[in-house]
Amino acid sequence: MNLLLDTHAVLWWLDANPRLSLNAARAMGAPANRCWCSVVSLFEIETKHRLGKLTLPLPLRRGWESTLTAEAWEILPVDHRHARAAGRLPGDHGDPFDRLLAAQAGIESLTLVTCDPAFTTFGARTLW
DSSP, rough: OEEEEEEHHHHHHTTTTTTTTTHHHHHHHHHSSSEEHHHHHHHHHHHHHHHTSSSOOOHHHHHHHHHHHHHEEEEEEEOOHHHHHHHOOOSSOOOOHHHHHHHHHHHTTTTEOOOOTHHHHTTTTTTT
8 A cells, every 4th residue: 555644644653652543553564555755744844843833753853864764755746736736626624735735645546644534525545
């Protein structure tokens, strides 16, 4: 299974936070599954950290590159298809991070690991 990790899934995995569901943790840890971390999540995490709203988990304080390598996560860039699709998603959910992640999941045929019910309004396939 190809998984796109929502921002909270990234953070909760790296912090071993019990809010990460057992189902999500099993899927993320399964060797047969491939996990993708979007640059959208990197941007969101770094922005919240800069604003003092988030303390980085220890692995991220050591660096993104080493964390991504250690976790064997692929990085998913944003391209024009994702941006266009995100801008055209229906509904009034205004979080641009969520819109981009939903668009990426749809275009790249990824299952989004998230507990956020807002993604169902975008038609994203989710796992929690």
